[in-house]
Amino acid sequence: MRLLDVMNEVEFTFNKHWDEIKNIEIKDIAYNSSKCEDGYIFVAIKGETVDGHKYAKNAYKRGNRVFILQDDIELAEDAIKLFVEDSRIALSKMSSNYFGNPSKDLKVIGVTGTKGKTTITNYISSVLNKAGLNTGVIGTNGTFYNGIKEKTLNTTPESYELHRIFKTMLDNGVKCVSMEVSSGGIMMERVKDVDFDIAIFSNLSPDHIGPKEHPTFEHYLECKARLFKLAKHGIINIDDKYANQIIEKATCDIETFSIENNSDMKALNIEYSRAIDSLGVSFDVKTKNEEFNAYICAPGTFSIYNALAVISVCRYLNIEKDIMIEALKSAKVKGRVEVLPVLDYATIIVDYAHNGVSLESILQTLKKYDHNRLICLFGSVGGRTELRRKELGEVASRECDLCILTSDNPDFEDPMNVIKDIADAFKGSNCDYIVEPDRKVAVEKAIEIAREGDMIVFAGKGHEESQLIKGEWIPFSETEIAINAAKKLMENKSEKKLS
Known part of the structure; x- marks a missing residue:
């Protein structure tokens, strides 16, 4: 595709003579320098923490010769620089043009x-x-x-x-x-x-x-x-x-x-x-x-x-x-107020609620249905704001009969630090809570303690299939753990009846 067609409706100035750019053909667009190669345009995006201009020379080393820039930077003589007021706005129009709108x-x-x-x-x-x-x-x-x-x-x-x-x-x-x-x-x-x-x-x-x-x-x-x-x-x-x-x-x-x-x-x-x-x-x-x-x-x-x-x-x-x-x-969404039909005497729900507003919404909704105890298993993300932990704790301690405090993508933070911040909100509350930092064990515990008519919500993970622990995403399916725990529980009950 011609460079000028990619740049259609994008205002820009340039460092070369018009004859040098009017017939240039472009293979593709990249805003990550590691994906650049000969025939690409590199768009230097200015982000909150990363400035793409710093990686322009890396794009050049990979064969890139056409650059979309907000600021002038030093590049080799054969580099073609197109200057725009806002490279994000330019990337949007260029991308639409490149793929045929x-x-x-x-x-x-x-x-x-x-x-x-x-x-x-x-x-x-x-x-x-x-x-x-x-x-x-x-x-x-x-x-x-x-x-x-x-x-x-x-x-x-x-x-x-x-x-x-x-x-x-x-x-x-x-x-x-x-x-x-x-x-x-x-x-x-x-x-x-x-x-x-x-x-x-x-x-x-x-x-x-x-x-x-x-x-x-x-x-x-x-x-x-x-x-x-x-x-x-x-x-x-x-x-x-x-x-x-x-x-x-x-x-x-x-x-x-x-x-x-x-x-x-x-x-x-x-x-x-x-x-x-x-x-x-x-x-x-x-x-x-x-x-x-x-x-x-x-x-x-x-x-x-x-x-x-x-x-x-x-x-x-x-x-x-x-x-x-x-x-x-029949419309359903995985991990959004998803009912798991694993126990015939209790309702098990998986939901993505991970802040105070969303957790309050789902808990207050569930209270409108007949139930024995309302139990919520949840944690909060490590390395993030403590305010969210406080809000989650305040909501759960007010709305629930029992809570299980556990981990939720702790990353490099000790899950017990997060749990302690949440637990502080339970002071003076009538809601009891159990602490179990291992989320798998916590889910199994929730299934184990379920009684007739209980409603149990696993909040925070929803559709997610992994846990972030010390910088690494570890496979983790809350739904699968719950299903296996319920199956094992029912098998044990059957064995006891037969013995």
Whole structure:
């Protein structure tokens, strides 16, 4: 591809004569110098901790001769320097150009918010695929399409990776993409040149605020709102207290959904249900023109909000109502309020809740279902903020009957340090707790102590299949451990009955 075609609509200056660059052919784009070779463009990205300009000479040594730079740096005489105001913005447009602007040929649905992004994107994919619209997913759990899975480093991949994924999906028959759009992804211009058909706002609460993330909550909100300047159509949870601020900043047309406030689509007559392999909720959906019943195989108010977002998408895309309702009934997401049918006398749930807000949401939801004891097994990430540990402890000690405090990606920190910080929040609480730093042993202990009617939540790991210990990711499947522990327990009980 010609360099000038890659740079289409990118403003730049350069250090060579026009005749020297106008016919240059480009093999590919790289923003990591180790991936460079002859015929590539190296884009020097300025990050929070790493400045790509420092690696330009390494890219040159690997054969790279064309450089996208924000600052002038010393390079060999034959290096071609193209100067841009912001290399992240340049990378976004260049990547879209290089892959043929694939998002324009896809129906792209972007989901943003503090909670619910993963669940909503996966529900959308599940329902649309069952309705016959080939839909891929990009998000926290990775990239999925046509039975193919690819890991992603970030919830919202870097712009080059994003447009590469779009192109690959398009080439494989995908028609629609449901993707998580993180505030960080928006802030770092990863989605600037994505042609969004639909943008969804789920909710907003303080998160990702710190030196390497958003400086203030206002900045966090502003980044979320930017998605609604990139999309053609917006779908917004009007019950959220920040919804109107998102709407005020939007440039697309907006429709709303709710449980409490007036909206374009409202859930009424909510009823909770419980089975050995699921916790669900049914509700009536009321719009200006019709009313119908829907069911989602997940518990609580937040599941209704997630379902309303999916229904809004389906209606906008003209999916047949009966197909949508039937598909929604079986929509599930691994590690998100996932019920493991391993004990017939207790409910075992795996969930990704790893901060105070999300843990409180799931625990308060579960309390709406009949139960004996509510037990929560959880920890907190090592080497991170102590505030999260305090919040988790405060929520769990207030909402639960018993807790098992354990590890959760301790990395280089002693798990007992983390547990101690969490345990401090239990002082003066009526909630008892057990300390077991080995998470595998902790899960087995939870299965062992389960009684008739108990609800036990394994919080924090969710879909994850590993534990970060001393800088190394160790294979760890909480689901598999729970299944094996329950199987062993039931076998032992059977043996005792026979003896």
